Amino acid sequence: xxxxxxxxxxxxxxxxxxxxxxxxxxxxxxxxxxxxxxxxxxxxxxxxxxxxxxxxxxxxxxxxxxxxxxxxxxxxxxxxxxxxxxxxxxxxxxxxxxxxxxxxxxxxxxxxxxxxxxxxxxxxxxxxxxxxxxxxxxxxxxxxxxxxxxxxxxxxxxxxxxxxxxxxxxxxxxxxxxxxxxxxxxxxxxxxxxxxxxxxxxxxxxxxxxxxxxxxxxxxxxxxxxxxxxxxxxxxxxxxxxxxxxxxxxxxxxxxxxxxxxxxxxxxxxxxxxxxxxxxxxxxxxxxxxxxxxxxxxxxxxxxxxxxxxxxxxxxxxxxxxxxxxxxxxxxxxxxxxxxxxxxxxxxxxxxxxxxxxxxxxxxxxxxxxxxxxxxxxxxxxxxxxxxxxxxxxxxxxxxxxxxxxxxxxxxxxxxxxxxxxxxxxxxxxxxxxxxxxxxxxxxxxxxxxxxxxxxxxxxxxxxxxxxxxxxxxxxxxxxxxxxxxxxxxxxxx
Numbered sequence: 001x002x003x004x005x006x007x008x009x010x011x012x013x014x015x016x017x018x019x020x021x022x023x024x025x026x027x028x029x030x031x032x033x034x035x036x037x038x039x040x041x042x043x044x045x046x047x048x049x050x051x052x053x054x055x056x057x058x059x060x061x062x063x064x065x066x067x068x069x070x071x072x073x074x075x076x077x078x079x080x081x082x083x084x085x086x087x088x089x090x091x092x093x094x095x096x097x098x099x100x101x102x103x104x105x106x107x108x109x110x111x112x113x114x115x116x117x118x119x120x121x122x123x124x125x126x127x128x129x130x131x132x133x134x135x136x137x138x139x140x141x142x143x144x145x146x147x148x149x150x151x152x153x154x155x156x157x158x159x160x161x162x163x164x165x166x167x168x169x170x171x172x173x174x175x176x177x178x179x180x181x182x183x184x185x186x187x188x189x190x191x192x193x194x195x196x197x198x199x200x201x202x203x204x205x206x207x208x209x210x211x212x213x214x215x216x217x218x219x220x221x222x223x224x225x226x227x228x229x230x231x232x233x234x235x236x237x238x239x240x241x242x243x244x245x246x247x248x249x250x251x252x253x254x255x256x257x258x259x260x261x262x263x264x265x266x267x268x269x270x271x272x273x274x275x276x277x278x279x280x281x282x283x284x285x286x287x288x289x290x291x292x293x294x295x296x297x298x299x300x301x302x303x304x305x306x307x308x309x310x311x312x313x314x315x316x317x318x319x320x321x322x323x324x325x326x327x328x329x330x331x332x333x334x335x336x337x338x339x340x341x342x343x344x345x346x347x348x349x350x351x352x353x354x355x356x357x358x359x360x361x362x363x364x365x366x367x368x369x370x371x372x373x374x375x376x377x378x379x380x381x382x383x384x385x386x387x388x389x390x391x392x393x394x395x396x397x398x399x400x401x402x403x404x405x406x407x408x409x410x411x412x413x414x415x416x417x418x419x420x421x422x423x424x425x426x427x428x429x430x431x432x433x434x435x436x437x438x439x440x441x442x443x444x445x446x447x448x449x450x451x452x453x454x455x456x457x458x459x460x461x462x463x464x465x466x467x468x469x470x471x472x473x474x475x476x477x478x479x480x481x482x483x484x485x486x487x488x489x490x491x492x493x494x
Contacts, residue, residue: 257273296426305368344393
């Protein structure tokens with residue numbers, strides 16, 4: 001009986017696993033090496049400014065509801081979610097601007113005014129396809145554990161194939177949208193999965209569904225409040241949480257993990273363990289690594305500037321994308337050539353547009369994200385290039401309409417791929433393993449390892465993948481693996 005489960009890592013995956021295990025009657029201890037929860041969805045606070053240090057886009061809140069429901073709570077008990085409208089605003093190199101609304105009627109009207117009635121009709125067909133694509137995947141591709149590629153032989157996945165889920169996303173998008181600018185707004189999300197939209201498999205249109213149909217939200221107080229709320233719910237349900245506690249090694253007896261040993265000398269006995277860390281760190285803790293015929297491929301990385309300003313610009317919404325003219329060339333540069341973008345496309349996030357409490361009165365919190373090659377793909381000397389590239393990005397935004405940005409934007413932190421690597425992230429990327437076909441579904445690193453009977457993995461490196469919705473599912477799937485050892489199912493408290 002797995003009565004006491006230790007969860008290593010208090011990111012969203014680990015906390016999701018903890019809540020699902022608590023809801024099934026298990027005793028749970030969570031150990032986290034940082035002083036705060038959140039991992040890739042964390043937050044830093046200084047001098048009255050609150051910056052989300054990782055994820056900035058929150059979708060599919062119903063998955064968070066599932067985790068809270070496991071312990072008899074709901075998201076609304078702990079968080080106030082604000083639906084963003086528009087979800088994004090895009091500025092193109094030709095000077096045109098297009099807002100992305102997740103309401104179908106509003107988006108159809110926006111596209112009709114931007115590109116004509118034919119494009120608006122194509123959008124409606126695209127929206128239907130994305131919705132069908134999600135329905136075909138949500139329970140039996142994204143939301144299920146795989147034990148072998150044979151698990152792909154299911155009626156739902158036959159439907160996914162019939163929908164074009166295993167073809168190429170780019171050509172599929174072109175069936176519906178003729179205007180290249182509009183296509184960008186519905187396909188750039190593939191970058192979240194580490195893929196060139198033209199080369200991604202159609203199944204990853206599901207990320208576009210989450211962004212452009214299901215809705216984009218912002219938790220009042222910042223993305224970091226999600227983890228804090230999950231911690232509060234877990235503690236109320238009886239979990240013990242140990243922060244600033246580093247899991248140094250796992251005490252194993254044959255195929256069984258008996259305890260988690262910390263760098264402080266503590267021994268935490270357990271009946272099972274969920275390791276919700278970076279994939280390499282998980283393998284090191286478990287003392288095992290699966291064999292794979294091909295080396296793991298990582299997603300592109302990013303340079304992120306965090307800062308604040310006393311000025312606002314009408315061009316900036318909560319999320320604003322400044323597309324360069326050389327969109328397709330960009331992917332070749334950062335993914336295949338390992339070079340910096342010659343014509344950058346940038347995501348600027350201004351959360352104070354939605355929640356002014358994140359900064360002192362009259363001030364704005366702003367971050368700038370620039371996709372960049374990971375450390376495996378490129379060999380950029382970030383110690384030398386980083387400061388100059390930071391200034392180049394600021395100047396680029398000024399040239400694209402943010403007049404005075406270089407003088408007004410005060411940078412408080414700049415994170416490069418080298419910095420991500422120093423934080424323990426594989427290949428220096430916060431986006432983990434790329435979602436290539438060979439790293440999708442049953443071909444992605446599994447959340448259990450042969451030879452270890454009472455351990456499961458959670459996080460963006462394992463099933464189902466990268467992003468807040470997948471890691472919440474990942475925690476649930478890891479909990480299901482642990483519970484399956486006793487013949488139990490994921491249960492919910494009433």
